[in-house]
Amino acid sequence: xxxxxxxxxxxxxxxxxxxxxxxxxxxxxxxxxxxxxxxxxxxxxxxxxxxxxxxxxxxxxxxxxxxxxxxxxxxxxxxxxxxxxxxxxxxxxxxxxxxxxxxxxxxxxxxxxxxxxxxxxxxxxxxxxxxxxxxxxxxxxxxxxxxxxxxxxxxxxxxxxxxxxxxxxxxxxxxxxxxxxxxxxxxxxxxxxxxxxxxxxxxxxxxxxxxxxxxxxxxxxxxxxxxxxxxxxxxxxxxxxxxxxxxxxxxxxxxxxxxxxxxxxxxxxxxxxxxxxxxxxxxxxxxxxxxx
Numbered sequence: 001x002x003x004x005x006x007x008x009x010x011x012x013x014x015x016x017x018x019x020x021x022x023x024x025x026x027x028x029x030x031x032x033x034x035x036x037x038x039x040x041x042x043x044x045x046x047x048x049x050x051x052x053x054x055x056x057x058x059x060x061x062x063x064x065x066x067x068x069x070x071x072x073x074x075x076x077x078x079x080x081x082x083x084x085x086x087x088x089x090x091x092x093x094x095x096x097x098x099x100x101x102x103x104x105x106x107x108x109x110x111x112x113x114x115x116x117x118x119x120x121x122x123x124x125x126x127x128x129x130x131x132x133x134x135x136x137x138x139x140x141x142x143x144x145x146x147x148x149x150x151x152x153x154x155x156x157x158x159x160x161x162x163x164x165x166x167x168x169x170x171x172x173x174x175x176x177x178x179x180x181x182x183x184x185x186x187x188x189x190x191x192x193x194x195x196x197x198x199x200x201x202x203x204x205x206x207x208x209x210x211x212x213x214x215x216x217x218x219x220x221x222x223x224x225x226x227x228x229x230x231x232x233x234x235x236x237x238x239x240x241x242x243x244x245x246x247x248x249x250x251x252x253x254x255x256x257x258x259x260x261x262x263x264x265x266x267x268x269x270x271x272x273x274x275x276x277x278x279x280x281x282x283x284x285x286x287x288x289x290x291x292x
Contacts, residue, residue, distance in 0.1 A: 006034045007099065008078030012068030013041040013048065016086035018199055020047035023054055026084070029095040039086075040072040066165035066173040069149065073159060081159060085150040088112075088196040097194035098153040105187040106158035107178075109147020110194030111135040116267040121208045122200030124273025127264060128212070131257045135192040142187040149174035151196045158186055171215050172222040179226055208273055209280040216284025224290065239289040246282035253278050 009026050013019045019039065026037055039048050040057045048056045057075050059068070065085075073081060080102055084090055094110065101108035112133040114126040133148055149165075152174070162181045165173045181188060202208050223231055235245040254274040258264050 006036070006078045007080045007082060007095075008072075008076035009035060009037045009082045009084065009095075010069060010072035010076060011037065011039045011084055011086055012063070012065045012072065013039050013043060013086040014062055014068075015042050015044040017045045017047060018201075019043070019086035020049075021089050022084060022086055023047075023049065025089045025091070026095070027053065029090065029092070033095070035095075036077065038072045038076050040068040040075070064167060064170065064173075065149065066167045066169065070164045070167065073164075079156045081154050081156060083149050083152040084196055085198075087199040087201055088150050089199070090151075091195045091197055094151075094194050094196060097191050098151070101189045101191035101194060102153040102155060104141055105189035107147075107154045107181050107186055108152070108189040108191055108194070109133070109143075110151035110153075110190075110196065111137060111192040112148070112151060112198050113195055114198045115200055116264070118200035119203045120270050121204055121273055122202050123267050124270040124277060125202045125208045125211060126198055126200065127257060127267065127270055128254075128274045128277035130198060131261060131264075134261055134263070135195055136261060136263055137190060137192055139192055140190045143190045144182070145190070146175050146178045147188060147190060149177075150198065151194065153194075154181075161186065169221055169225075170218040172219070176222060176225060179229065205273070205276065208277055212277040212280035213284040216281040217288050219281075219285050220288050220290045239286060242282070242289070243286040246286060247279060250275050250278035250282055 011022055023037060036055055038055045038057060041059055041063050048054055057071060069083060080099060082098055098108060098110050112130040113135060116123060161184055162177060166176050169176055178188065202211055235242050235249065254271060257274060258271060
């Protein structure tokens with residue numbers, strides 16, 4: 001039985017060799033649904049099916065995640081828009097749970113898991129990046145805590161009200177969109193049962209620190225747009241104070257993550273990597289510091 005409204009699952013892709021796994025995981029959950037899978041971007045490995053089961057919107061140039069998602073929405077026909085990433089595997093029940101959440105609120109986010117027995121640098125990178133989205137987070141029908149575009153659902157009407165992802169933001173474009181949605185008065189739900197698994201994609205210390213530094217370098221653009229949202233502590237008042245406090249902040253924030261999430265205790269081996277990630281992020285923010 002085909003249900004209404006139609007659903008579009010949008011996956012930005014930049015030559016990711018894992019995108020095939022994401023597509024297969026979504027396809028396994030779309031049986032009986034009026035759903036389409038829209039993959040947007042580049043695919044040098046040739047992992048996106050060309051048999052008509054997936055709508056591949058190929059771009060001539062490499063697109064940022066924000067640009068790819070915006071283009072995906074333009075090409076999609078769904079009244080419900082769901083987003084995940086090419087390096088994510090939506091787990092069984094994801095589609096059903098996320099759609100149900102969108103029926104309760106016009107915007108909804110789900111949870112993230114990852115292999116806690118993977119390479120220690122990959123585990124540390126995932127912990128540092130996604131600890132706020134772990135499945136031990138309480139379900140809410142109206143959350144003030146951000147959700148992420150690697151696991152996001154919304155109505156077409158919500159998209160039209162809030163607008164596109166800001167393509168001028170290299171990072172944190174999902175946080176920006178979330179804040180704009182909240183400012184528009186839209187409720188945002190969080191559904192931990194809608195779960196995607198993020199792959200272990202960074203296997204060396206250099207890759208971990210490079211990832212963190214990339215985020216830190218581009219944080220000032222988000223900070224200019226949303227001063228005081230994230231940077232409201234006393235050490236954010238002056239660059240010299242922030243830089244001096246950074247090593248202590250890195251360790252304290254890593255400790256706080258493990259304290260808040262007892263499920264990570266078996267991944268304590270990754271704690272030094274989480275500290276390194278935080279330290280690299282703080283260093284990059286200090287290097288790119290702008291008074292706001």
